[in-house]
Amino acid sequence: MKFKRIFIYACATIVLYFGIGALLLNFEIIQRLYIFPGWSIKHGATDEDSSTVSADGPIIIYRDGKILNYQVVPSPKGFTASVAEISENDSLQCYVDETGDRFRFLLNNSVQVQPSEYSRPAKILALSDIEGNFKGFKSILQGNGVIDSQFNWTFGANHLVLNGDFFDRGLQVTECLWLIYKLENEAEKQGGKVHFILGNHEMMNLKGQLKYLRDKYEHNADTLKLPYADWYARESALGRWLRTKNVVEKIGDLLFVHAGIRKDFPKEYTIQQINENVRAAIDKVFKKGEQAKDIFIGNESPIWYRGISNEEESQQNLENTLIRFKASKMIVGHTIVDQIKSLYQGKVIDIDLDHKTNSDQGKMYALWIENGTFYSTDQQGTKEVVK
Structure with a gap:
């Protein structure tokens, strides 16, 4: 009986999760409903999306007086995460996975609103x-x-x-x-x-x-x-x-x-x-x-x-x-x-x-x-x- 109750509660929880999730997706309150880690349903998705982890970045974040450079970089086993503290004058590299291109650039010390x-x-x-x-x-x-x-x-x-x-x-x-x-x-x-x-x-x-x-x-x-x-x-x-x-x-x-x-x-x-x-x-x-x-x-x-x-x-x-x-x-x-x-x-x-x-x-x-x-x-x- 105990196992049966646990099974019923688990099923009810799953049904409730997907029911509420579908409702929230429909009204665009959330954009993505996770089923398993790395597997989700997106609002408005009409085509299968098989894209997964691949090269990306730099993603530059200013936090607690530091400048952090987040990147997903190629490795012998695929791709790995890289996080490093950098300075304003460091040269940054962007790698383009699809074309194999690389280019370097510097961060702006300041950015200004553009004229109209x-x-x-x-x-x-x-x-x-x-x-x-x-x-x-x-x-x-x-x-x-x-x-x-x-x-x-x-x-x-x-x-x-x-x-x-x-x-x-x-x-x-x-x-x-x-x-x-x-x-x-x-x-x-x-x-x-x-x-x-x-x-x-x-x-x-x-x-x-x-x-x-x-x-x-x-x-x-x-x-x-x-x-x-x-x-x-x-x-x-x-x-x-x-x-x-x-x-x-x-x-x-x-x-x-x-x-x-x-x-x-x-x-x-x-x-x-x-x-x-x-x-x-x-x-x-x-x-x-x-x-x-x-x-x-x-x-x-x-x-x-x-x-x-x-x-x-x-x-x-x-x-x-x-x-x-x-x-x-x-x-x-x-x-x-x-x-x-x-x-x-x-x-x-x-x-x-x-x-x-x-x-x-x-x-x-x-x-x-x-x-x-x-x-x-x-x-x-x-x-x-x-x-």
């Missing part, structure tokens, strides 16, 4: 929604003379615009971020600029909303004994850096934004004020249902709104938005198109492509802007005028 408006350079290369695809990212940058084979900035005083969504879905998110971080410093020394614009997936990760996070990162977090939430918190190097970024930037008369600015976005806000409010929202705790309605990071905010890419607005309304910001064009990502193309009689250019599929086929595309002309350029630097 810039003068227009001679050349701009713009792309969005890389989603942890280091191989594709590398090929488009090298093929267009932005970096050399050693990952050094070779684009001079020109600008690289990254229009959001470098997080989630792919397996080299950390590596992409550190390359951007590295290039940002090098570009400014040459009079150039790297613009990293926040998208909805950056915001989701910064706020701990991990619906699209690959299993690799949870496994790596367990291996490092460093919760994934800490990787991009205020006490981390990448977290501090990301909190200086904008969601809307104007370069000359070109307006860059991840998703788009809708026609009825409140007119009292300047570009700078939009950016300030988005940064404030990163660490703001919203009550249930409030975030989705928030004008700065909610469902119809500049990081989520699909109405422009889906051509749901009138030509006049779109042009009124551009007039309001004294811009000639809006360049957006977020909504996948089959090729880089212009919308609204050339007033909008959509640059979000299925980079994963393209790079698997040896192809990559980005937007090239030079002498007032807008081109689609591929991984070999071959250009065609955008239509």
